[in-house]
Amino acid sequence: MLIRITAPKRQRARHLAQRLGFSVLGLIAIGTVAPILLVVVYIAIQGTPAISLEFLAGFPSNGMRSGGILPAIVGTFYLTVGTAIFSVPLGIGAAIYLSEYAAESRWTRMIRIAIINLAGIPSVVYGLFGLGIFVIFLQFGTSILAGSLTLAIMTLPVIISTAEEALRAVPQAFRVVSISLGATRWQTIRRIVLPQALPGILTGIILGLERAAGETAPILFTVAAFFLPRLPRSPFDATMALPYHLFVIATQVPGMPIQIQYGTALVLLVFVLSMNIIATVIRSRARARRQW
Amino acid sequence: MKIMKSTPAWIEIIIASLIKTCGYSAIVFVGMIFFFLLSEGLPTLAKVPLQTLVSTRWYPIEGYFGITPLLGGSLVVTLGATLVGVPVGLGTAIFIAEVAPRWARELLKPLVEVLGGLPSVVLGFLGILILSPFLRQFLDLPTGLTAFTGSLLLAGIAIPTIVSVAEDALDAVPRSYRDAALALGATEWQTIWLVTLPAARSGVLTAVMLGIGRAIGETMTVMMVTGNAPVLPTSISALFSPIRTMTATIAAEMGEVATGSAHYQVLFFIGIVLFMISLAINVIASAVVFRQRRRSERILS
Numbered sequence: 315m316l317i318r319i320t321a322p323k324r325q326r327a328r329h330l331a332q333r334l335g336f337s338v339l340g341l342i343a344i345g346t347v348a349p350i351l352l353v354v355v356y357i358a359i360q361g362t363p364a365i366s367l368e369f370l371a372g373f374p375s376n377g378m379r380s381g382g383i384l385p386a387i388v389g390t391f392y393l394t395v396g397t398a399i400f401s402v403p404l405g406i407g408a409a410i411y412l413s414e415y416a417a418e419s420r421w422t423r424m425i426r427i428a429i430i431n432l433a434g435i436p437s438v439v440y441g442l443f444g445l446g447i448f449v450i451f452l453q454f455g456t457s458i459l460a461g462s463l464t465l466a467i468m469t470l471p472v473i474i475s476t477a478e479e480a481l482r483a484v485p486q487a488f489r490v491v492s493i494s495l496g497a498t499r500w501q502t503i504r505r506i507v508l509p510q511a512l513p514g515i516l517t518g519i520i521l522g523l524e525r526a527a528g529e530t531a532p533i534l535f536t537v538a539a540f541f542l543p544r545l546p547r548s549p550f551d552a553t554m555a556l557p558y559h560l561f562v563i564a565t566q567v568p569g570m571p572i573q574i575q576y577g578t579a580l581v582l583l584v585f586v587l588s589m590n591i592i593a594t595v596i597r598s599r600a601r602a603r604r605q606w
Numbered sequence: 607m608k609i610m611k612s613t614p615a616w617i618e619i620i621i622a623s624l625i626k627t628c629g630y631s632a633i634v635f636v637g638m639i640f641f642f643l644l645s646e647g648l649p650t651l652a653k654v655p656l657q658t659l660v661s662t663r664w665y666p667i668e669g670y671f672g673i674t675p676l677l678g679g680s681l682v683v684t685l686g687a688t689l690v691g692v693p694v695g696l697g698t699a700i701f702i703a704e705v706a707p708r709w710a711r712e713l714l715k716p717l718v719e720v721l722g723g724l725p726s727v728v729l730g731f732l733g734i735l736i737l738s739p740f741l742r743q744f745l746d747l748p749t750g751l752t753a754f755t756g757s758l759l760l761a762g763i764a765i766p767t768i769v770s771v772a773e774d775a776l777d778a779v780p781r782s783y784r785d786a787a788l789a790l791g792a793t794e795w796q797t798i799w800l801v802t803l804p805a806a807r808s809g810v811l812t813a814v815m816l817g818i819g820r821a822i823g824e825t826m827t828v829m830m831v832t833g834n835a836p837v838l839p840t841s842i843s844a845l846f847s848p849i850r851t852m853t854a855t856i857a858a859e860m861g862e863v864a865t866g867s868a869h870y871q872v873l874f875f876i877g878i879v880l881f882m883i884s885l886a887i888n889v890i891a892s893a894v895v896f897r898q899r900r901r902s903e904r905i906l907s
Binding site: 329331339346351353356403404415422424425427428429430433435437439440446447470500524527560564575579583586587594 | 635885
């Protein structure tokens with residue numbers, strides 16, 4: 315069909331079809347992207363009036379219908395840091411193993427399948443798992459520790475796969491030269507490969523943590539508190555968290571002022587999107603600066 | 607010039623084994639998750655008769671644990687999300703990979719990533735406040751909290767996954783394929799549909815599977831906007847009435863049950879079902895990927 319020489323008239327028709335098709339695709343792409351922009355702008359407009367020092371640094375009062383959301387902000391911050399403590403070393407270690415140490419074998423394929431499966435497990439199932447193992451079996455109770463561990467395991471596949479990709483992108487010649495100069499394998503990894511792959515790894519970490527910070531289902535039964543009038547003092551305390559707080563005030567509290575809801579959504583969005591922007595900036599700067 | 611001292615061999619060995627441990631942790635975690643789901647969920651089968659489990663009534667307080675309506679709810683919402691999300695997601699991916707000029711590409715990709723980063727609870731929140739009242743008026747329904755509302759929002763959650771995986775697959779098609787098609791006189795439009803897309807089809811299939819996986823596992827959004835009515839969907843009109851998914855049931859009820867009770871175990875049993883579904887979806891998706899890799903290796907060798 316492609317080989318046949320076409321008459322000019324048909325050719326024009328074909329180009330018309332192409333232009334039409336491209337426009338449809340373009341409209342679809344705009345249709346995907348425009349609502350995203352609208353959502354962000356709309357929440358920014360609706361939420362900004364609620365933002366004040368009292369809102370950001372105060373405690374909820376009057377059944378959460380007034381006052382601030384400080385415990386939720388602090389809680390989400392703690393959870394994000396806690397998640398990073400567990401998932402970053404483990405994730406980078408696993409990525410180094412897959413990219414630098416392991417030969418392709420049945421076992422590495424098993425690891426890859428496991429990572430793919432971890433990435434696909436529904437977040438609420440992570441919540442069940444965290445409840446079963448950390449809260450009940452290991453008796454951490456509903457605590458920041460239990461929540462962070464649950465979120466860390468959920469974040470792991472994102473960090474492993476992006477870090478592995480970043481490590482593999484470092485040219486083989488770097489390693490060969492380093493080893494030939496007498497460096498050991500670990501020295502090569504630590505001084506040559508890791509620094510080169512760092513921007514890619516960082517991007518992956520931030521994108522993973524972004525997901526952890528915004529998730530609600532895994533923390534429902536492992537850490538989240540409906541209302542706590544104080545800040546958590548130890549990793550064994552429960553805490554409020556922004557996404558759960560937004561869920562609670564959007565569905566569970568009658569007579570909730572709409573402005574506080576939008577304000578909370580805006581704070582959560584800023585928290586998450588700023589991580590997203592940082593990751594994008596790191597990636598594009600590294601790409602621009604890369605010499606290989 | 608600084609001379610680097612070689613690390614002692616035993617440190618190398620310890621580091622290597624630590625890293626190996628990290629590597630195998632993924633397998634350990636999947637195993638642990640499966641084990642804990644089974645140990646908490648399987649006792650259900652001893653306590654609740656199978657006939658009750660497959661019945662169509664979910665009313666845990668009186669001991670009716672029929673999970674069929676929940677399964678049906680999940681399937682309806684996911685089907686709706688697939689019907690909306692797959693064409694839109696693939697269309698966007700094709701546009702980004704094949705049609706858009708460079709500047710539009712650099713603009714569209716991060717924006718789609720932003721959608722992927724939007725917390726599901728924010729989507730649910732907007733679903734309650736904006737989308738569902740709009741749909742109720744627009745479609746003249748008794749309530750806006752329906753499976754359809756959930757489907758639309760879930761499509762938004764599946765689209766970033768579909769776009770990024772499908773776009774990678776399209777990008778991986780060698781430049782020479784397109785050049786050959788164009789040289790033979792095909793238009794760019796024909797090249798996309800007759801050459802590039804078929805060449806990338808296994809990657810595109812993976813994208814669709816992973817998107818479906820995201821949709822079926824999503825919890826907060828569907829819990830907030832689908833109306834929470836555990837009714838078995840029997841016809842297409844069920845799309846426009848309230849339903850209840852498996853994920854939402856776990857999230858809504860786990861907080862209120864006593865540890866070790868039948869209700870608790872049934873919720874874990876639903877977790878097993880979800881785990882199995884995601885396992886099946888990912889095995890299919892990754893089998894496709896592995897097959898493709900092997901074929902490309904064959905071509906290259």
